[in-house]
Amino acid sequence: MGLLSGKTAIVTGAARGIGKAIALKFASEGADIAFTDLAIDENAHNTEKEIEALGVKVKGYASNAANYADTMAVVDEIVKDFGRVDVLVNNAGITRDASFKRMTEEQWDLVINVNLKSAFNFIKAVQPIMNKQKSGSIINMASVVGVSGNAGQANYSASKAGMIALAKSIAKELGPRDIRANAIAPGFIITEMTAVLSEEVKAEWAKQIPLRRGGTPEDVANVATFLASDLSSYVTGQVIHCCGGMNM
Template sequence: MSEITGKTAIVTGASRGIGRAIAVRLAKSGFNIAIVDACPLEMSKDCEDEVKTLGVEAKAYQCNVADFEKVGETVAQIAEDFGGIYILVNNAGITRDTLLLKMTEQNFDDVIAVNLKGTFNFIKHCTPFMMKKREGRVVSISSIVGLEGQAGQVNYSASKAGIIGVTKSCARELASRNITFNAIAPGYVETPMTAVLTDKQKEAIFEMIPLKRYGQPEDIANAVNFLCSADASYITGQVLSVDGGMHM
C-alpha cells in the first residue's frame, strides 16, 4: 500500500475551473476526493465521475463556503464518509470587480465572505481532524493580485492578501502538529472566471507574461499536488507564484 492510499482531500469550488483540475490531479496521485461546491449536486457530477474513473473514491457535497455552520456540518459528514481528512484545498472564489468609486459595501462583503472567511471556515473545521491524526496539508488559492494589488479589485485583492496572512499564521500555530499551510498565487489562468475579460484586457495581460502563454488549470493543479506530496513535507508558510513569471 502506498503512503497515500486511502487518504482524503477536500477541494472547494471543485465543480469547474481550477478546482476541478486540482481534484483530478490529486485523484491521479491516489487521494480520495470530497468535491465541495455551492452549486446543485448535479453540476458536480462530471467532476465526480471523472475522479471515479481514476480508481479512487469521490463524493460531492453542496456547501456555501461562506456559511460557517454549514461548513462544520459538511466537514463532519466528509470525515465520517471517508474516515478522516488529510488535505484541504481552499479554492472556491468569486470576483465582484469594479473601481473603488463604484464599489458597494455589498461588493466588498460578498468577496471577503467567500474568499477569505470561506478559507477560515474550512480551516477551522478541518484542522481538529488533522490534529487528531497529527498530519495534514492545507493549500489555499490566493492570487498574484494578493501580492501586487490591482485596480478594480480592492475587495478581491484584500481577500487574497488575507489568505496569505491566514496561511502564514496557521503555519506557525500548527507546525508542531505536523500540519503544513501554503498558498499558491496564480497569475492569469484560462477558466470561466477569466472568460468574462475583454480581448483587449486579455492581450494586455499576455504582454505581461514572460513565459508567453496563458496559465491553464492544470498548471495550478500540479503545484497543489506538489505541495501535498511527500516531497514538500518540509515546506510550510510559503506563497508559491504560478504565473509564467508575472510576479518575481
C-alpha cells in the same frame, strides 16, 4: 502508487475551473476526493463521474463555504464518509470587481466572506481532525493580486492577501503538530472566468508575462499536488507563484 495514495482531500468550489483541475489531479495521484460547491448540479455530477473513473472514492457535497454552520456540518459528514482528512484546499472564490469609488458594501462583504471567511471556516473544521492525526496539508488559493494589488479589485485583492497571511499564521500555529499550510498565487489562468475576455485583452496580458502565455488550471493543479504530497514535507508558510513570471 500515486503521490497521494491513501490520502483524503477536501477541495472547496471544485465543480469547475481550477478547483476541478486540482481534484482530478489529486485523484490521478491516488487521493480520495470530497469536494464542495454551492449546489450539486450537472457540473458537479460530471466532475464526480470524471473523478470516479480514476478509480478513487469521491463525493460532492452541497455547501455554502462562507457559512460557518454549513461548513461544520459538511466536514462532519465528510469525516463520517471518508474517515480522515489529510489535505484541505481552500479554493472557493468569486469576484465582484468595481472601482473603489463605486464598490458597494455588499460587493466588499460578499467577496471577503466567500473568499476569506470560507477558509477560516474550513480550517476551523479540519484542525481537530488533523491535530489528532498529527499530520495535514492546508493549501489556500490566493492570487498574484493578493501580493501586488489591482485597480478595480480592492475587495478581491484584500481577500487574497488575507489568504496568504492566514496560511502563514496557521503554518506557525500548527507546525508543531506536523500540519503544513501554504498558499498558491496564480496569475493569468485560462478559465471560464477569463474566457470571456477579448483576444486583444488576452494578448496584452501575455505581453506582461515572461513565458508569453496564460496558464492552465492544470498548471495550478501541479503545484497543489506538490504541496499536498510528501514531496513538500519541509515546505510550510510559503507562497508559490504560478504566474509564468508575471510577479517576481
